[in-house]
Amino acid sequence: MPTKPKIGFYWCASCGGCEESVVDLAEDVLMVTAAVDIIFWPCAMDFKKADIEAMPDKSIVATLLNGAIRSSEQEEMAHLLRRKSQVLIAFGSCAHTGGIPGLANQFTCEQIMKYVYEECPTMVNDQKTHPQTHFKDGNRETELPVIRNVVRALDQVVDVDYYIPGCPPTPKLLKEAVLALLSGKLPPKGSVLAPNIAVCQQCKRNDSKPQDISLTEFKRPHQIIADPDICLLAQGLPCLGPATRGGCDAVCIQGNMPCTGCFGPVDNVHDHGAKILSYLASTAAGKEEKDITKTLAGIPDPVGTFYRYGLAKCLLRGKVSQS
Amino acid sequence: MSNRIGVYVCHCGTNIASMVDCKAVAEYAATLPGVALSRDYKYMCSDPGQTLIQQDIKEHKLDRIIVSACSPLLHEHTFRNATRQGGINEFFFQMVNIREHDAWVHTDRAKATEKAKDLIRAAVHRVPFHKPLEKKTVPIKPDVLIVGGGIAGIHAALTLANAGKKVYLVERDATIGGHMAKFDKTFPTLDCAACILTPKMSTVKTHPNITMWTYSDVTKVEGFVGNYKVTVRRNPRYIIEELCVGCSECVEACVFKEPKFPDEFNLGLGKRKPVFLPFPQATPLVAVIDPETCIQLKTGKCKKTCVEACGDRKAIDFSQKAEEKEIEVGTIILSTGFKIFDAKRIPYYGYGTYSNVFTALDIERLVNASGPTGGELVLRNGQKPKSVAIVHCVGSRDENTNKYCSRVCCMYSLKLAHLVKERTGAEVYNFYIDMRTPGKGFEEFYSKVSGEGVHMIRGKVADVFLENPADKSGRMIVQAEDTLLNIMRKVPVDMVVLGVGLEAQADANDVRRQFNISCSTEGWFLERHPKLAPVNTFTDGIFLAGCCQGPKDIPDTVAQAGAAAAEALALIDAGSVELEPNTAFVVEQECSGCKTCIPMCPYTAISRNEDKKIAVINEALCKGCGTCVAACPSGAIKQNLFEDDEIFEEINGVLAHV
Numbered sequence: 001m002p003t004k005p006k007i008g009f010y011w012c013a014s015c016g017g018c019e020e021s022v023v024d025l026a027e028d029v030l031m032v033t034a035a036v037d038i039i040f041w042p043c044a045m046d047f048k049k050a051d052i053e054a055m056p057d058k059s060i061v062a063t064l065l066n067g068a069i070r071s072s073e074q075e076e077m078a079h080l081l082r083r084k085s086q087v088l089i090a091f092g093s094c095a096h097t098g099g100i101p102g103l104a105n106q107f108t109c110e111q112i113m114k115y116v117y118e119e120c121p122t123m124v125n126d127q128k129t130h131p132q133t134h135f136k137d138g139n140r141e142t143e144l145p146v147i148r149n150v151v152r153a154l155d156q157v158v159d160v161d162y163y164i165p166g167c168p169p170t171p172k173l174l175k176e177a178v179l180a181l182l183s184g185k186l187p188p189k190g191s192v193l194a195p196n197i198a199v200c201q202q203c204k205r206n207d208s209k210p211q212d213i214s215l216t217e218f219k220r221p222h223q224i225i226a227d228p229d230i231c232l233l234a235q236g237l238p239c240l241g242p243a244t245r246g247g248c249d250a251v252c253i254q255g256n257m258p259c260t261g262c263f264g265p266v267d268n269v270h271d272h273g274a275k276i277l278s279y280l281a282s283t284a285a286g287k288e289e290k291d292i293t294k295t296l297a298g299i300p301d302p303v304g305t306f307y308r309y310g311l312a313k314c315l316l317r318g319k320v321s322q323s
Numbered sequence: 324m325s326n327r328i329g330v331y332v333c334h335c336g337t338n339i340a341s342m343v344d345c346k347a348v349a350e351y352a353a354t355l356p357g358v359a360l361s362r363d364y365k366y367m368c369s370d371p372g373q374t375l376i377q378q379d380i381k382e383h384k385l386d387r388i389i390v391s392a393c394s395p396l397l398h399e400h401t402f403r404n405a406t407r408q409g410g411i412n413e414f415f416f417q418m419v420n421i422r423e424h425d426a427w428v429h430t431d432r433a434k435a436t437e438k439a440k441d442l443i444r445a446a447v448h449r450v451p452f453h454k455p456l457e458k459k460t461v462p463i464k465p466d467v468l469i470v471g472g473g474i475a476g477i478h479a480a481l482t483l484a485n486a487g488k489k490v491y492l493v494e495r496d497a498t499i500g501g502h503m504a505k506f507d508k509t510f511p512t513l514d515c516a517a518c519i520l521t522p523k524m525s526t527v528k529t530h531p532n533i534t535m536w537t538y539s540d541v542t543k544v545e546g547f548v549g550n551y552k553v554t555v556r557r558n559p560r561y562i563i564e565e566l567c568v569g570c571s572e573c574v575e576a577c578v579f580k581e582p583k584f585p586d587e588f589n590l591g592l593g594k595r596k597p598v599f600l601p602f603p604q605a606t607p608l609v610a611v612i613d614p615e616t617c618i619q620l621k622t623g624k625c626k627k628t629c630v631e632a633c634g635d636r637k638a639i640d641f642s643q644k645a646e647e648k649e650i651e652v653g654t655i656i657l658s659t660g661f662k663i664f665d666a667k668r669i670p671y672y673g674y675g676t677y678s679n680v681f682t683a684l685d686i687e688r689l690v691n692a693s694g695p696t697g698g699e700l701v702l703r704n705g706q707k708p709k710s711v712a713i714v715h716c717v718g719s720r721d722e723n724t725n726k727y728c729s730r731v732c733c734m735y736s737l738k739l740a741h742l743v744k745e746r747t748g749a750e751v752y753n754f755y756i757d758m759r760t761p762g763k764g765f766e767e768f769y770s771k772v773s774g775e776g777v778h779m780i781r782g783k784v785a786d787v788f789l790e791n792p793a794d795k796s797g798r799m800i801v802q803a804e805d806t807l808l809n810i811m812r813k814v815p816v817d818m819v820v821l822g823v824g825l826e827a828q829a830d831a832n833d834v835r836r837q838f839n840i841s842c843s844t845e846g847w848f849l850e851r852h853p854k855l856a857p858v859n860t861f862t863d864g865i866f867l868a869g870c871c872q873g874p875k876d877i878p879d880t881v882a883q884a885g886a887a888a889a890e891a892l893a894l895i896d897a898g899s900v901e902l903e904p905n906t907a908f909v910v911e912q913e914c915s916g917c918k919t920c921i922p923m924c925p926y927t928a929i930s931r932n933e934d935k936k937i938a939v940i941n942e943a944l945c946k947g948c949g950t951c952v953a954a955c956p957s958g959a960i961k962q963n964l965f966e967d968d969e970i971f972e973e974i975n976g977v978l979a980h981v
Contacts, residue, residue: 198915198957206936212922242917243956266913268958268967279919279956 014067073145098312105318167262194247214285218298273306333392380409448976463549464653473501475658475869511768548864569608576632593695664718719824729824905947
């Protein structure tokens with residue numbers, strides 16, 4: 001029996017949503033399993049790290065790795081899977097651009113630990129116990145992974161061949177990527193496996209967008225009942241569709257929620273958040289500082305809005321030293 | 324593909340070489356990747372310097388040229404030409420400024436030399452990304468718009484019209500003439516302002532090449548050098564200009580028997596009716612109806628005796644509406660003038676509080692034969708003043724108001740001193756800080772007025788107060804420290820004349836935005852170069868004349884207006900202008916059609932192709948400002964000469980040593 005190509009899935013600092021998107025392939029997952037052998041998928045099946053280590057290098061056709069890299073364990077797995085895989089794909093926003101975990105780069109590791117284990121309102125920790133990387137109980141001794149000072153996207157740790165964007169990626173993009181892999185019709189290395197054009201191009205509300213939008217106020221989704229047919233930006237919601245890579249079929253906008261930018265920027269944009277900032281600023285009506293300040297008050301968390309998925313990979317990288 | 328880059332390091336005599344080790348820089352440049360040839364040379368802009376570039380391109384097969392010398396403002400053009408003549412596209416050239424940005428601003432030779440290396444390395448990184456570009460040529464429309472019908476606008480209009488060019492002269496007020504029409508005599512020759520101005524005004528009116536639109540505003544300006552599209556709003560004066568002959572019968576017949584409302588032309592010193600002619604030589608000599616005071620326009624219930632008086636001429640039209648005119652012009656001259664300093668901003672001089680404190684312009688009207696008193700210089704009570712103080716530098720050379728010298732006040736104050744003395748025989752006291760009389764015949768005029776017995780007191784006036792505090796129209800005491808005698812002077816006078824300075828028009832900033840030019844911090848329109856391009860602006864095809872560019876007297880204004888007209892003529896007669904190819908373009912397959920760029924463009928160069936649902940940039944309208952490039956949220960708009968690759972590589976290059 002000819003052996004089927006081997007495919008691996010792995011997760012690092014992520015929420016599990018990307019795994020869901022694999023499951024969301026629904027019956028198509030059968031088509032995938034008919035064509036490939038899934039040899040590693042800790043979330044769904046029982047494999048051991050030792051099994052992978054025992055495999056010859058490059059024996060996995062492709063590994064789709066989701067999640068950002070925060071711990072020494074994740075680094076180790078990323079290096080291992082890189083070595084064993086012919087193609088390594090950063091799967092989902094966190095692996096692609098750092099994702100939501102990347103927002104932690106606004107704070108040092110100490111700040112985060114102190115807040116979570118001491119200051120957080122739901123924490124009672126009189127002894128101020130913090131997690132340790134070294135543990136000893138009698139004869140038993142164990143080492144736990146170290147948390148690094150910064151969250152990194154996958155390609156900031158290992159060489160990455162392709163990126164599938166999204167939080168999570170749509171099943172459609174995953175299917176297309178697997179088909180491309182199997183057929184060998186892959187684009188140049190380093191490509192993002194989604195169209196190089198912004199969301200607006202696929203958005204059904206595009207025609208309803210007025211040419212000249214001048215907003216005196218940015219609104220948040222819970223503050224209005226948005227008209228389902230009119231451009232959300234025109235209704236005051238900071239929709240990031242114009243600045244964000246498409247390929248998602250504008251699903252959030254179809255669900256009457258503004259685009260939050262999870263597909264990251266298109267190829268020509270070097271800094272997603274800076275682009276979002278300059279484009280949103282261009283829609284503000286105010287010309288005087290007090291009017292502008294009033295308008296900007298509608299974006300209470302600028303970093304979380306402009307760099308929700310991309311802080312780890314942006315030009316400024318956040319407040320924390322990268323070393 | 325690797326390039327063959329030629330790097331030239333100019334000494335600029337000792338301008339650069341004294342602070343930068345040009346030889347060392349050239350030797351360093353030779354070590355950079357892609358650099359095939361590197362030289363230092365004493366004057367790159369000289370003929371031999373340019374020839375050197377041309378020869379090297381041929382002999383060494385260079386395909387990129389970098390000259391590190393002065394500012395590209397000065398010699399980019401020169402070296403682009405040399406590059407083209409060497410046989411390669413002129414946009415394969417890059418200029419590095421190691422003079423203004425380096426040698427001239429540093430004092431440490433070693434560090435300045437290192438900086439020159441950094442700057443050149445940036446260019447070496449950049450040039451491989453340069454693309455061959457072609458300059459576009461666009462025709463220049465021959466018509467000219469002149470905004471503002473004071474002496475500057477009038478002179479420029481006549482100069483151009485006499486040269487056979489069609490001119491649109493747009494004036495906000497009901498008559499042209501500006502401030503000069505309000506003056507009585509002009510310094511230092513004491514010729515009558517009206518006598519020399521009004522003939523020019525009537526020539527403007529009758530000149531076949533001049534379309535004069537008074538009572539009108541420019542509301543919209545689009546386009547670029549050679550091809551401006553301008554919208555002018557002609558405000559309703561409720562009189563049909565073509566039918567009115569200026570006979571004043573309507574004014575006589577108005578239901579208001581006596582003039583009742585402050586007369587703007589006379590600065591409120593006299594009164595007018597709701598229907599009026601601004602002054603006897605107003606041009607056009609056409610009445611105006613003020614909608615704020617006319618009973619018919621306010622209530623619709625008037626006997627309309629004016630209409631009756633006008634009779635068959637039927638020149639009165641209460642239903643007149645504002646009318647928009649669209650014109651296409653190639654060049655624009657701004658001659659929007661100035662406003663006088665508001666003397667109420669210095670309360671201790673008493674203007675607006677004490678009835679016999681006047682501004683110099685008030686006095687111009689009072690001594691003028693066509694003014695509210697028929698040329699009698701009198702106090703508010705109708706009596707002639709026996710003593711008059713003239714205060715120089717009101718709102719000029721003053722830390723609290725304007726720091727600059729308004730240039731004309733000393734001279735007009737001397738002129739007024741002469742006129743006051745002549746008309747009233749009063750004792751006249753001129754209080755000055757410094758007597759500034761730099762001009763042809765000016766110092767002689769000062770001597771003449773001094774000789775007439777005018778008291779010159781060197782001292783800034785500290786206070787003007789009433790002799791009898793209960794009598795606001797009574798005599799005043801002018802207090803100043805006489806810095807020549809070193810004593811405090813308190814001079815009782817009947818009248819105080821404030822030599823108010825000149826300020827930019829209140830709406831100068833709006834006008835600046837409309838025409839896309841710059842203002843200095845004081846609000847004057849900014850010339851392109853203070854010495855070598857004093858009537859040009861940073862926007863091609865837009866020129867400045869008169870006081871909108873800064874305070875100046877009539878001769879300087881007329882000279883500048885002539886210069887502006889000549890600059891416009893030079894463009895018109897050239898027939899066409901070359902445009903920089905630094906235009907923006909849309910990468911069609913990457914445009915999502917989000918429309919963000921469209922309202923951003925200050926030149927309305929971007930529109931939407933509704934079939935393809937993408938943005939399209941009209942290259943002829945694009946000025947290369949880069950706004951859309953920055954605004955495009957998906958990086959689908961790029962700009963020639965400033966593509967991301969070029970800029971990022973330049974940054975990488977300059978920071979490569981870090």
